[in-house]
Amino acid sequence: MSDQSILRITREIIAMQxxxxxxxxxxFKDTNVRNVRALIIGPPETPYEFGFFEFAVKFGREYPTSAPxxxxxxxxxxxxRFNPNIYGQGKVCLSILGTWRGERxxxxxxxxxxxxxxxxxxxxMSSNPYENEPGFEDAKTDYDKKNQAAYVAKITHETIRISIADRLEDYLGINRAAPQAITLYNAEEECQSTMDSSLFEPFKDLCKRRFLWYYxxxxxxxxxxxxxxxxGKVFDKMPFEGAGNTMDGTFNYTDLKARLQxxxxxxxxxxxDWAEVGKLAVKEERGIAASLQRQFEQTVEHYKRNDSVTIDMELVDKNPFVWxxxxxxxxxxxxxxxxxxxxxxxxxxxxxxxxxVKVETPMFHIRVSxxxxxxxIAQRPDDIRSHxxxxxxxIEDDAPAYDPRTLVNPEAARLFWGSSDEKKMYNRKLRRSVQDSSETEQQIRNFS
Structure with missing residues (x-):
């Protein structure tokens, strides 16, 4: 059972990745597939929207006969406590996990x-998590409606404060006690540094990129x-909160905005500063520098043979780390x-x-903030040409499938997926930015 269990877990992880x-x-860390980390990004149009919620999943030897x-x-x-079913101590109450009695x-x-x-x-992580508490599923009184709104309000605040701001500040080494004191980035130290092997932060890069998407x-x-x-307004306490399993605090959106900035x-x-680190890598003749140089040359040749796309490519300051x-x-x-x-x-x-990736030409587009x-989204994340x-x-997709997790420009998305008149407005704004782009590029080339 143990070998079959590991094969099953491995297949599931690969399929999800x-x-x-x-x-x-x-x-998972190294080869220990029984101890898995999972990240759930909060669903849109809920108080958990685009938050980063991490979970530890431990599979026993009897899996899949028994739940992890x-x-x-x-x-x-x-x-x-972010949810009636997700406790502050970490317990997750779900019938399929055997941590809550469910229906047959x-x-x-x-x-x-x-x-x-x-x-x-x-x-x-629904739009009304108040209903998740047993006995409150059909709460319809004015008292309950007031509590529902208050519960959503404080989860929204704490999602931004804890799951986003705290997490990103930890990743970036920003001192929350004095957030204005940002440590200056040192390219040489970064190039030579090694990560503490005891730390396991598998979602650091993903959360950084998604923060930029959802900013x-x-x-x-x-x-x-x-x-x-x-x-300064104090959070309301819910009737089901107590015994150290609560969400206490005060609102302070002024501070949150400053922290996110x-x-x-x-x-x-x-x-x-990746550019400076890259220059050091080139100077030291590291393998990644040579590999990216080759990939650049191969990508240029590929697009020269591709008649359907017209694109100019060059390395900034001959640096293979900036295209x-x-x-x-x-x-x-x-x-x-x-x-x-x-x-x-x-x-x-x-x-x-x-x-x-930064689109330097101002552009009104659903995929450009x-x-x-x-x-x-690159099909092959390890291949630069795929990127x-x-x-x-x-940029070219004019009929994308609706996916709220890719909405990096709220105004453009509202128009694009709105009424027919709003869609026309989107197209007008896009066309205007396209027309302006050719003038801007001509000015850049004249200045150069």
Whole structure:
């Protein structure tokens, strides 16, 4: 059973890692597949929206006959209960895990697995988690409605504070006691440093990239909620909270906004400094530098033979860790006549750290945030040409499937998936930015 169990777990992990679900991620350390880390990104249009919630999953030797043990890690050090079914101490109450009595047929079966467990946990992160508490499923009184709104309000605040701001500050080494004191980035130290092998942070790069994707959405949430909840207002206590298993605190959206802005500045600085780290790697003749140089040359040759795409490519300062792309809009499309300057920064830790892409030409587009962050998904994350392919596909796609987890430009998304008149407005704004792009590019070339 033990060998079969390991094979089953391994297959499930590989299937999830190769899957297309952008809201779930799994990883394990070294070869210990029985101890898995999982990340759930909070569902859109809920108080958990785009938060980063981590769980530890431990598979016993009897799996899949018996369910694994699951514990929440994102609990503010055991002080915050994010859901009636997700306790501050980490317990996750689900009938399929055997941690809660459910209806007949809801218990664990070997047909279920890691993905179904995570989807079940994700389903708890609803727009009205107050109803998850037993006995409150059909609460309709004015008292309950008031509590429902208050519960959603404090979860929204703590999702941003704990699952996003605290997590990213830890990753970036930002001191929460004095967040303005950001340690300056040292390229040489970064190039020579080694990670503490005792630490296991498998989702660090993913959360950094997703923070850049969702930054505008976070700020939009803060703007909306701060109008309703003044700084210093104490969280309401729910009737089912108690005995050290609560969500206590006060609203302070002014502070949260400032913290997110600092995180964004630090991430932008980190991205830019990849160029300096890359120069050191070239100087030291490291293998990653030579590999990226080859990949650049091969990618250039590939696109020279591709008549359907017109793109200019060069290395910034001959640095293989910074690629400059200029994409020409295809004729007979909304991008016709446009020239889009795109910069791709690559880490010396690639592919463990994925490239960060900035569309430098102002562009009104559902996949481009107002500050130029591009949302794209490479089919082969370990191959740079696949990233270039995905960048082009993301910008050129004029009929994308609706996926709220890829909405990096809230205003553009609202228009694109709105009424027919709003869709027309989106196309007008896109065309206007396309027309402006050719003028901007001409000015850049004249200045050069």
């Amino acid at each position: 190769k899957g297309s679900d952008l809201s779930l991620a799994v990883a 043990a699951v514990n929440a890690i994102t609990t503010n050090g055991g002080r915050t 047929g809801e218990e664990w079966s070997s047909a279920q697995g890691l993905e179904s467990i995570l989807i079940s946990i994700q389903s708890l 505008q959405s976070y700020l939009q949430t803060i703007e909306r909620e701060s109008a309703k909840h003044k700084d 600092i995180i964004r500045e630090k991430l932008d600085k980190e991205t830019e 400059q792309l200029v994409l020409f809009g295809r004729p007979m499309t909304n991008l016709d006549g446009g020239l889009f300057r795109i910069k791709m920064y690559i880490s010396t830790k690639f592919p463990d750290e994925q490239p960060r 107002s500050d130029g962050t591009l949302c794209y 270039v392919d995905a960048i082009i596909a993301s």
